[in-house]
Amino acid sequence: MSISAETITKIYQAYLPEMIEIVIDTYEHYRNLKLPKGHTPYSVNRKRFNDDFWKEVVNEHIKHRYNPKHTIPFGRRMCGGQMPWPDLICKLPGLIAIEDRWQNRLRTAMASDQFTLGHFNSCDTPQKLGAAIELWNNRNPEITPTDDTSIFCIELASRNWQFLLEDPDGRRITAHILLSATEQDGLEQLDKVFGDYLQELSDQL
16 A cells, blocks of 8 residues: 555544444444344443453454454354354454454355445546546535445545544544455555545544
């Protein structure tokens, strides 16, 4: 990647609180699937599993290049439909990384949900990116993008730092994209198209 590891780390650290909340929400969602009738929905014990614990969960996923939105339901399937305790979710990226069989199963499970920049996927030059933005605006003059990837790409290319850095929705969307880009070659795709913009985003921090 042309963007430095230091810059990527700086951006990830800036959005860590939002990433933690996304991971907790994802964990609670899958933990509460098939909840027996009349049972109170499970919520994470934030004293036992505090922000430092969830920071480690996020960092383990970044280190091993896995998206927790994929590993959490994968862990549930591997445990026969029962959601494992958060301790295992923290260890799961490292376990998958050393087990080829698990890697293949995870790859198959997430085949339909791979990271993509959508309309901006092949914009590897400023000219292509500019043309893609113009095409997007011409096709969607009255439509605000609704999917997180499109919103992030448009706002980043527009240098809307206030939305990306200060607006709660903008921060959540950015954190979601960063988590998704952790997997496969997502960071490389982001850097190829938006490397200069990511550097500018980092400079605003």
